[in-house]
Amino acid sequence: MNADGFSFQVTHRSGKARRGVLCTPHGDAPTPAFMAVGTRATVKGLTPRQIRETGLHIVLANTYHLLLRPGAETVERLGGLHAMMGWDGPILTDSGGFQVFSLSDLRRLDDDGVEFRSHIDGQLVR
Template identity: 65%
Template sequence: MTVSPVNFHLVKTCPYSRARAGELVTPHGTVPTPVFMPVGSQGSVKTLTPEEVRDTGMTMLLANTYHLYLRPGIPVVERAGGLHKFMGWDGPILTDSGGYQVFSLAGLRRVSDEGVVFRSHIDGSEHTLTPELAVQYQESLGADIIMVLDECAATDDMNRAEQALRRTHHWAERCLKAKRHRDQALFGIVQGGVFPELRRRSVEFLTSLDFPGYAIGGLSIGEPKQITLSVTEETAALLPEDKPRYLMVVCSPEDLVECVARGIY
């Protein structure tokens, strides 16, 4: 079992719901959970300075590899001393792999088992993203928590969702093999669309790989709100209680409360 630089401690449970309170310990500080991460896709939270973000009570930020890769570019962030210095933020940072943004490009990308070939939404230039490159780019950025590359299939077709699930699992294994930096934690991402059986299979497979934390992906992409909540609750109930759970994309105030009550922390 690999020792993770990020650890989670469960502090308290709610007797009336599945809500939990805990502490997420990272190389850049300890964060009480549940926690909302403001989005700084391109290295800054829009309209706010880092000090103003701190003043709101926020303790952890989210940045996006896709946007940083295209502009200003990974080498620029590296020359600045890494993502923390580039953003002027001394607290924990999580980077998404960029997979969600790539898959949202629709006609601008081609997917295979090897990875994704896509065209930039900025200038139309062609790029390739593989599991290995997703890990390499995120390690270069230097976030505390990095994410595997996954395939987010916005579909109610079970066969298509299952195909994406198999690819996501294969890519998760490749991401683990590609990881080199011991001061960053790599989280797995549960997929499976709106299908409980696929979600169960995804949890079983990913937990067998013993990631230090797990995200629930592929939700809030057009399905009815009640489906979002039910899939969140069913999936969270299957995940290890002693590891953090990251619900991706969902971010409205009402959704935050509802999903915390369903086991997200």
């Protein structure tokens, strides 16, 4: 499979299990993979160089948390997520969908999407 520079290649099968390589424009990540969690675009206690030295190939960030802090405008102003993080490898971003449901007291769903109040400052976000 290949779409805009992304592909997944199966390298080994065993029953229903498989091993492969996720190929991205920012590098390859073997799977299955342990991902360093950089929810807010930083892996606490490690520099990007140290992350690489651990043998990790991919970092996980969270769109919901990044939207609230530092905000999409800040990420864009700093040159995008890779530049802001100082990480040139693959990044997997979780959509934030879990928070949409786990913070149900703070959100409203409609046909156009979701609107919620920030748990940080109460600001209305759409």
